[in-house]
Amino acid sequence: MTDDALTPDQIQQIRDRVAELMPQVRADLEELVRIPSVSASSFDQSQVARSAEAVAELLRREGLDVEVVVEGGRPAVIGHLDGPAGAPTVTLYAHHDVQPPGDDADWDSSPFEPVERDGRLYGRGAADDKAGVMAHVAALRAHAGNLPVGVTVFVEGEEESGSPSLGTILEKHGDRLAADAIVIADSGNWDIGTPALTTTLRGGIRVVVRVQTLDHSVHSGMFGGAAPDATTALVRLLASLHDADGNVAVAGLDAGEAADIDYDEQRFRAESGLLDDVSLIGSGSILSRLWNKPSITTIGIDATSIDKASNTLSAKAAAKISVRLAPTQDPLVAFDRVREHLEANAPWGARLTVELEEHGSGFAADANGPVYDEARASFADAWGTDPVDMGVGGSIPFISDFSARFPDASIIVTGVEDPDTRAHGANESLHLGEFEKVCVAEAVFLARLGALRPAR
Numbered sequence: 001m002t003d004d005a006l007t008p009d010q011i012q013q014i015r016d017r018v019a020e021l022m023p024q025v026r027a028d029l030e031e032l033v034r035i036p037s038v039s040a041s042s043f044d045q046s047q048v049a050r051s052a053e054a055v056a057e058l059l060r061r062e063g064l065d066v067e068v069v070v071e072g073g074r075p076a077v078i079g080h081l082d083g084p085a086g087a088p089t090v091t092l093y094a095h096h097d098v099q100p101p102g103d104d105a106d107w108d109s110s111p112f113e114p115v116e117r118d119g120r121l122y123g124r125g126a127a128d129d130k131a132g133v134m135a136h137v138a139a140l141r142a143h144a145g146n147l148p149v150g151v152t153v154f155v156e157g158e159e160e161s162g163s164p165s166l167g168t169i170l171e172k173h174g175d176r177l178a179a180d181a182i183v184i185a186d187s188g189n190w191d192i193g194t195p196a197l198t199t200t201l202r203g204g205i206r207v208v209v210r211v212q213t214l215d216h217s218v219h220s221g222m223f224g225g226a227a228p229d230a231t232t233a234l235v236r237l238l239a240s241l242h243d244a245d246g247n248v249a250v251a252g253l254d255a256g257e258a259a260d261i262d263y264d265e266q267r268f269r270a271e272s273g274l275l276d277d278v279s280l281i282g283s284g285s286i287l288s289r290l291w292n293k294p295s296i297t298t299i300g301i302d303a304t305s306i307d308k309a310s311n312t313l314s315a316k317a318a319a320k321i322s323v324r325l326a327p328t329q330d331p332l333v334a335f336d337r338v339r340e341h342l343e344a345n346a347p348w349g350a351r352l353t354v355e356l357e358e359h360g361s362g363f364a365a366d367a368n369g370p371v372y373d374e375a376r377a378s379f380a381d382a383w384g385t386d387p388v389d390m391g392v393g394g395s396i397p398f399i400s401d402f403s404a405r406f407p408d409a410s411i412i413v414t415g416v417e418d419p420d421t422r423a424h425g426a427n428e429s430l431h432l433g434e435f436e437k438v439c440v441a442e443a444v445f446l447a448r449l450g451a452l453r454p455a456r
């Protein structure tokens with residue numbers, strides 16, 4: 001491809017245009033945040049339908065040809081607008097569903113009533129990922145009437161529930177999502193003032209392990225001391241998953257090394273909220289532990305609660321563990337290793353069942369080529385600082401499906417989050433200054449791509 005680069009004047013015009021647009025972009029974002037579009041099935045799904053319709057309307061107003069598609073899951077929005085003949089095409093991804101708000105009492109303001117405090121907009125979905133939706137809309141508005149590339153916008157409604165119907169959506173509507181570049185706006189930047197491209201994500205599995213030691217629960221005085229209770233056996237089993245330093249002790253899982261980026265223990269402690277006297281776990285650089293090595297977390301336990309406790313040996317107990325995997329690890333192979341470990345470490349011959357509840361692949365981008373060059377230049381134009389390549393410890397499993405389906409497309413993972421966003425937690429928020437830069441970068445990126453033409 002050849003590059004007819006944009007002039008500094010053209011870039012400044014885009015910055016100015018986006019600055020003019022921001023008040024309305026923010027107002028539209030606030031309207032989206034007011035819709036409690038939690039995709040988890042225990043929540044009112046008419047709200048997810050409402051948010052799909054609101055997103056569809058925003059795209060229709062920008063002149064896109066829009067369809068809301070439902071393929072057995074939550075409604076997704078697909079919109080398309082042609083670019084100039086011969087121009088590259090771009091697919092812009094975000095999701096309009098959100099995580100449950102959790103306990104209202106943990107929030108300093110109501111989760112679905114957006115409010116600004118100290119330059120941040122608070123609310124569930126204000127960042128993850130309704131700001132991603134609005135960054136795409138802002139980029140379209142910046143080029144209204146003169147779109148430099150062909151654009152398809154794909155806004156999913158079930159990312160926070162693991163995208164169960166995305167496979168079917170890709171089967172039935174995938175041809176419409178094909179593009180030269182796919183921008184996935186569901187990650188974040190390195191820090192306030194420093195942009196990033198997310199070039200690796202971890203994969204993951206969720207495993208339920210059930211332990212049984214007795215046919216039925218019995219008196220702990222009569223039988224304790226000679227018969228093991230299931231809860232203690234489960235806790236010993238869970239303890240076997242890490243060595244004394246907190247490294248994952250499951251043999252045979254892949255592990256890699258992160259690039260050498262400055263990130264010290266003090267920053268990690270501040271960002272994670274780790275208590276002063278609690279030590280870090282694992283070994284190697286902190287970023288390798290977060291991005292390139294496996295981690296295991298016990299995310300739930302079924303055992304008798306303290307309220308209901310009596311002097312009994314429990315017969316059964318169970319735990320759910322979340323295992324994060326190195327970006328290129330095959331999740332089904334990882335499950336085999338975890339199952340083998342659990343079976344080999346069952347204390348006192350306790351009976352085990354091990355069930356794979358969920359699995360998703362990680363992603364390691366081929367972060368080179370002309371599309372990546374233009375993405376990096378666009379970030380530098382918006383921030384005045386070159387972007388860093390970063391990993392994230394979280395997962396966006398469908399990216400590997402996109403990459404398999406569109407092997408020739410460059411997949412660019414961006415987003416609005418920063419280290420203080422608290423996505424999924426109470427007091428989720430969006431840094432409004434960084435949000436404007438995200439919008440500028442995406443608008444400039446479309447212009448830069450439009451200036452790229454296949455070499456003859």
Ligand code: BES
Nearest residue numbers: 159160161162186187188392394395396
């Ligand atoms: N946006 C996140 C992924 C992410 C996490 C990006 C951290 C950047 C930093 C995504 O919505 C998410 O939360 N994914 C889930 C997995 C999914 C299968 C529910 C996750 O990582 O737990």
Ligand code: MN
Nearest residue numbers: 128129160423
């Ligand atoms: Mn999320």
